[in-house]
Amino acid sequence: MANVKGSSVCRTAVDEGKPADWVPGGEKQTVVDPMKMFHELPREMQFITGSEAARESMRRANIDIAIAYPITPQSESMQQAGYLYDEGYIKEYYRAEEEIGTFSAISGASRAGVRALTATSGPGLMRGMEAVSSWPGARTPIIMLNMCRVINTPLAIQPDNIEMSFLLNTGILLLHAENQQDFYDYPLAAIMASEQVDVTLPAVVSVDGFFCTHARGPVRITPEEYKLPPRDGWRSAVPAMDNENPPARISRDAPIQKSNFISYHMHASWQQEVFAAVERSAKYFDKYLGGLVEVINPDAEDFIIASGCAVSQAREAVRQEGEQGRIVGLVKVKTIRPFPTTSILNAVKNAKRILIPEFNQAGWLHKEVCSVLYGRCNAVIKDGPRVFGGMTMPTEMILEWLEEFRKETK
Amino acid sequence: MSLENLRPTPAFADVLPIEYRDLVEHGPYTNRTGDGSKQTVKVTDMGKFKEVIEEHPMCAGCAMTLFIRLVYIGMPNPEHTIVVGTAGCGRLAISQASVPFIYGNYGDTNAVASGLKRGLEVRFPNQKKDVVVKAGDGGLIDIGFQGLMHSWFRKEKFTTIMLDNEVYGNTGGQESGMTNHGKVLKMAPRGKFGDKVDALGLAKVAGVDYIARLAPTNPARVARTVRRAIMVAREVGHSYIQAYTSCNIEYSIPTPDVMKDAFEIEKERYGFEEIISPAAKAYLDEVEKKPKKKKSD
Numbered sequence: 001m002a003n004v005k006g007s008s009v010c011r012t013a014v015d016e017g018k019p020a021d022w023v024p025g026g027e028k029q030t031v032v033d034p035m036k037m038f039h040e041l042p043r044e045m046q047f048i049t050g051s052e053a054a055r056e057s058m059r060r061a062n063i064d065i066a067i068a069y070p071i072t073p074q075s076e077s078m079q080q081a082g083y084l085y086d087e088g089y090i091k092e093y094y095r096a097e098e099e100i101g102t103f104s105a106i107s108g109a110s111r112a113g114v115r116a117l118t119a120t121s122g123p124g125l126m127r128g129m130e131a132v133s134s135w136p137g138a139r140t141p142i143i144m145l146n147m148c149r150v151i152n153t154p155l156a157i158q159p160d161n162i163e164m165s166f167l168l169n170t171g172i173l174l175l176h177a178e179n180q181q182d183f184y185d186y187p188l189a190a191i192m193a194s195e196q197v198d199v200t201l202p203a204v205v206s207v208d209g210f211f212c213t214h215a216r217g218p219v220r221i222t223p224e225e226y227k228l229p230p231r232d233g234w235r236s237a238v239p240a241m242d243n244e245n246p247p248a249r250i251s252r253d254a255p256i257q258k259s260n261f262i263s264y265h266m267h268a269s270w271q272q273e274v275f276a277a278v279e280r281s282a283k284y285f286d287k288y289l290g291g292l293v294e295v296i297n298p299d300a301e302d303f304i305i306a307s308g309c310a311v312s313q314a315r316e317a318v319r320q321e322g323e324q325g326r327i328v329g330l331v332k333v334k335t336i337r338p339f340p341t342t343s344i345l346n347a348v349k350n351a352k353r354i355l356i357p358e359f360n361q362a363g364w365l366h367k368e369v370c371s372v373l374y375g376r377c378n379a380v381i382k383d384g385p386r387v388f389g390g391m392t393m394p395t396e397m398i399l400e401w402l403e404e405f406r407k408e409t410k
Numbered sequence: 411m412s413l414e415n416l417r418p419t420p421a422f423a424d425v426l427p428i429e430y431r432d433l434v435e436h437g438p439y440t441n442r443t444g445d446g447s448k449q450t451v452k453v454t455d456m457g458k459f460k461e462v463i464e465e466h467p468m469c470a471g472c473a474m475t476l477f478i479r480l481v482y483i484g485m486p487n488p489e490h491t492i493v494v495g496t497a498g499c500g501r502l503a504i505s506q507a508s509v510p511f512i513y514g515n516y517g518d519t520n521a522v523a524s525g526l527k528r529g530l531e532v533r534f535p536n537q538k539k540d541v542v543v544k545a546g547d548g549g550l551i552d553i554g555f556q557g558l559m560h561s562w563f564r565k566e567k568f569t570t571i572m573l574d575n576e577v578y579g580n581t582g583g584q585e586s587g588m589t590n591h592g593k594v595l596k597m598a599p600r601g602k603f604g605d606k607v608d609a610l611g612l613a614k615v616a617g618v619d620y621i622a623r624l625a626p627t628n629p630a631r632v633a634r635t636v637r638r639a640i641m642v643a644r645e646v647g648h649s650y651i652q653a654y655t656s657c658n659i660e661y662s663i664p665t666p667d668v669m670k671d672a673f674e675i676e677k678e679r680y681g682f683e684e685i686i687s688p689a690a691k692a693y694l695d696e697v698e699k700k701p702k703k704k705k706s707d
Contacts, residue, residue: 064532067525092528096521097560104518104557105525108494111512112529130515233533241492241510242530243539245415 013088024088026062029227034192037228038185038288043220050177050212053184053219054119054145055080058090061143061191062227064114065092069102072157073209074121074147081117090117099128107131110140110202113233113240115191119145121209125163126151135202136171136274139238141194141231142202143187147209148308148359150389158390159209161308164336165364171274173203173281174337176307180217183207186334188228189288199281200237201274206336208309208359211392237277282338292340293331295347300329302402303351303379305344305369307333310357310393317398328402333365341372351379353405357398361388380409416489432460433508438482439489453483453629462488463507468499471665473672474573474655477626478503481544481571484636485509491540491640492530494523496554498546499580499657500573517553519543520561523568531567540640541568547588548578551607555587562616562648569643570650571636572609575657583660595660609652614685619647620694621685625654625676627669635684641697642690649690654680 054077068078085093096102109116148161167174177183190203239245304314311332321328331347356366366383385401387393437460438451462482468475485491494512495501496519505511514522523541530539550558550572578584585598592601613621620642622635639649656671663671
């Protein structure tokens, strides 16, 4: 960063007020094997918000550059990222002009071969969707934290995860965090999976806004002196745009701009490869997260399949049903993309009734589950209960739906 | 590093295409001084060395193509340069060059370049990498306006080059923000409403350190302007070049008269202008080893 002294772009740490002997926080950390970080390092319990959990995750993620535009409820996390930049845990950081600019810039950073992080919420995701949908085809490993909120009119800032449905068919890796703990663990796992050579894709970790981002919960975190290995810009399914390769035509457009059969075939095969890479990521998530799903009471006849905050509400419903002597199973879906088809099929093979509670109007998880269980499972699948626009989902609501479901389907 | 990557291993040297061997043996890479400040591959040598771009699918007589070739010749270090573009005629030629080209989404060039440049600085702290945006007038001043302006406000260290053909050529001849007032084009059946956007004025207000407007009438001047812009972006701040690159198809300029048109437009209204900040001036004086008081042009 040695630029002309006194010029407007001369911005070393010392220029920005740090003492000459300042050592960035990241340089005091030790790189640790990801599996060791995820499964072996000792953990300390902290009672923190989801945004603070995201900060602690970022602190250990060896992020090179973070770029974001503030939007509620994401803003708390990304201003925390600013503090991490100031402390030297993130090497480069700026507040972008808006989300198209944010998501374009973060794709440029990823093309440079560095680890790049951004975050957004609802309308911000919608605004930058053209850029986001181009990330997978450009084979850009990027980590995006997505704090879900309402996107439709009337405008609201309340939690609602309808925006996740817009990511389902992009070729992006998509995880859904249940709570503050997941919002600490999942980004770290997603980063490592996304940067594998046979994956090389962006990853989004969604969480239900406010319920998780602004509420405190117990989070077991690893010691801050350990961090993930850095991104290796040379290890990738496609070369970085760094001009460190023999001169060749390495732009991703290829001759696709032409209207002929070869161009159609190139685009189709490229897209097929993107979605095949999504499936290949499953083996990494399986070992990083200890499975793509979590199953409770696998022998039950009544099952709840849920993701995100709905899992927590379902857990309590399962517990209360148990107190009444009724065994209800639960499948927590951790990865929405890759969708854990086999794991779900195995989990619900004895089920008679499957309830799918969601925090959105469209019922995208219900549609996903139906699409993979159709013709392969004898259970009746019921879509609901659904709440949206900021509504909470009381446990009693799930219990009532279960009771009604049993009456409907003997 | 790149120059080493360029050279094939001896075992492969004789099976590589002649174009590749020409690039290695007669390309513009190794003829430069180490810091790229002095250009030993000259425009007047065109035809005597292997350009990084030769074949392209542009229209016959396209002035933009000539300008793009000159930009590549003017690059101080093409072996460490990445070009960013967007939809438009220009990318049809730019994507043919043996310099990495990011063909992004509509109007995203200056945002992509911002992240790219910062990422490259993190990853290669000891190797300067030049990032150059080459996009059309519509791509920058219309759909890419917000990204363009904010990259200027942030003083991002890359160069923006506007291929200003004053029309949406690639989509078939619609008026753009850079079209002159009153010009009848598609989507302007009664003539363009409003004036040609004063992009130079905006750049000046935004504090861009090196600003230039030109037409491709003087090839050596084009190459020198590009070199200056890239060197300033490398060390001082943002740089912006606006080049008149006529669309002979949509403006119905007979192919043999394309350069005549360029000379006429340059004389009538486009001209050649450089606006250089004091910091950029001092820096250019230093690298060009000219006395500080001497006029930079």
